[in-house]
Amino acid sequence: MVVWFTGIPSAGKTTLSQRVHAELLAAGCNVRLLDGDLLRHQVSKDLGFSKADRDENIRRIAAVAGELADTGVVVLVAAIAPYRAVRDEVRHKLKNFTEVYVNAPLAVCEARDVKGLYHKARLGEVKGFTGVDDPYEPPLRPEVECRTDLETIDESARKVIDYLRRRLPDTLG
């Protein structure tokens, strides 16, 4: 099972995935959290932020996630993955792919600006920033959608975990 947290910067992907990770660990589940930023450094150092490069980065992350998932681990991935076609490609390549759309309005995410990158993007100091001058294609039928501007982190995490419990009753019953 691969659970992919997708959304624009500062939507709450990292926060939510870390919370879900901690709760699943506490429940005794064999779970791994893959960090999109770390993987970019480990397997995608050559890649930039063009569409082709972003898509290839997602394919590589998916390859790592797939290897892990094949061992029976629940794999959580937090990575923007802005393009729908490559998310769907990954969905078909992996078994039990779950798309969690971590959603909040752009204005809310920009106000949060966790890494200060929206600010830099508006100043033109960062180019090709998702949500500002690079597109984000929202999921059409995500398995779970969390509105992180309207829900508490507890509520969002609960939605994801409740979904996973229904999908994986033997693992998370």
Added chain:
Amino acid sequence: MVVWFTGIPSAGKTTLSQRVHAELLAAGCNVRLLDGDLLRHQVSKDLGFSKADRDENIRRIAAVAGELADTGVVVLVAAIAPYRAVRDEVRHKLKNFTEVYVNAPLAVCEARDVKGLYHKARLGEVKGFTGVDDPYEPPLRPEVECRTDLETIDESARKVIDYLRRRLPDTLG
């Protein structure tokens, strides 16, 4: 634990790693075999066969192996990894790295020529082929060395498994 089978083409890395994989599976061990050729396609499509590209390929394979090993799986990797420095870098980055030197004289490997690539390299149709016109730096202190020209596959596999049993008595007791 990551067990890396290194050696020149046709030395027997794939054959030996597959045998060890099958035996560990039969013993009930949680084990995964990573295929160097497949990983090149999955996470290293952009890379060629220069020293820098080969080294980066090995780093990426090691990142995947490391993620897997962190889940408690025994990871077997069959990949040439011709340069000593990057093998040592990987050794220090991963916990419980085991280097298996799959060794046979060049003339023997060339006579086997499993994929017909030595022939093409001698004709100049393949460039930068390890053992012909690209270097292979043998391990100086591998944990296990298998002389695949002098040992049967059973003997070689036994050496690897006996070593792993000593290193991982709880897993492979």
